[in-house]
Amino acid sequence: MKTIYIPVVATLLLTVGCSSGGNKKAEEVNEVRAEVISIEPEVNDEVITDAATSATSLAKDVTFNGTFVLSPQRHASVTLSIDGIVKNISLLPGQYVRKGELLATLENPEFINLQHNYLDAAAQCDYLEAEYKRQELLSREAAASQKKFQQSKADYLSMKSRKEAAAAQLSIFGVSTQALQTNGISPLLEVYAPISGYISNLQMNLGRHISAGEPLCEIIDKNNTLIKLMAYEKDLGKIKIGHRIEFRVNGMGDEMFEGEIISVGQAVDNVNRSLEVYAKVMENNELFRPGMYINARIVQK
Structure with a gap:
């Protein structure tokens, strides 16, 4: 907490009434000792969201928006x-x-x-x-x-x-x-x-x-569901293969699930400066469906 000293000066102006022979004025100035004021710095936890990619960023935590996807080996067209x-x-x-x-x-x-x-x-x-x-x-x-x-x-x-x-x-x-x-x-x-x-x-x-x-x-096999996340290039240094993530799923309340980053994209989009990050789900849930939206963050060790 930062302490700021601000001098406060109070000036008292007194006006005394006059008689028929003339006006008499008196002014008294009193200086008041500076008062200590404590100011708590404002904390801004606002999440910044990119309208084009839905990628999000926080000052402290690296967060992402994404969807459930299937690996090519788990999705067959007959x-x-x-x-x-x-x-x-x-x-x-x-x-x-x-x-x-x-x-x-x-x-x-x-x-x-x-x-x-x-x-x-x-x-x-x-x-x-x-x-x-x-x-x-x-x-x-x-x-x-x-x-x-x-x-x-x-x-x-x-x-x-x-x-x-x-x-x-x-x-x-x-x-x-x-x-x-x-x-x-x-x-x-x-x-x-x-x-x-x-x-x-x-x-x-x-x-x-x-x-x-x-x-x-x-035919879709949900046994090994993946998560495709969108991240900003500025957060690339904070994203490593093997990092654990926590995520919530739209429509499933505040229940938290865990995953692990297994792939980081090598190409950055020229327009919105984002890239794809893939993570595996640590424990599958029968309610998970390809295309469902999720919100995730990297677990700080």
Whole structure:
């Protein structure tokens, strides 16, 4: 507390009344000893907020605004590289599915042709392989011409390549060639969940035509929720990987949660001079949702 000494002077002016013969004036000045006045300096705890980025800054604490986000490994878009018409579906938005679970079946004649091409190539490949080995044996015994041997070898390798190409195409759709050879051609393309999580942005319904590359739905895994924070470049020296943070979530009252900074952005926005900071949530909550707003601060050690 700063003490300021201020001299206070009191002047007393007295006027005395006059008689008929003249006026008499008297003035008395008294100096009063300086009084000690104690002044408490004003503390300003105002939070400065950037209207463009919502990044915030305090004189003492480094604070941020941000949202919950998902890492790319925890957010899957279910798409196909082939057209199809939805024949069966049993999903609802927000429904939990496990990795490998059947999501829907689609119909497309081209998918049937792919299976036929593989089975045909596989059958011919077996025959041409046997013929190639026979011609190779005859060639060693000089009972057959080298020309026939070379032709059989070329036919076999060409068909083997066709078989492998067909198998690669089917693997994109999750079709096992071993199961195909055992069970035969399937009329419907089955779509399975690539990860475990909750269904979001569902775009399928019975009878709808889905174009190649068009998302059927999205799956979000909230087990490892991240926080994306916006910070000022002037606070960069106070932000380190490994720093602990405390944060509140909009709509969840004053309850405090903990996190840890795991990544600091390397690019500063040229307009608002802010950068992205990512933190992991130390303990997940079922109420957390991607996109929810939060307010966080670095825990001072």
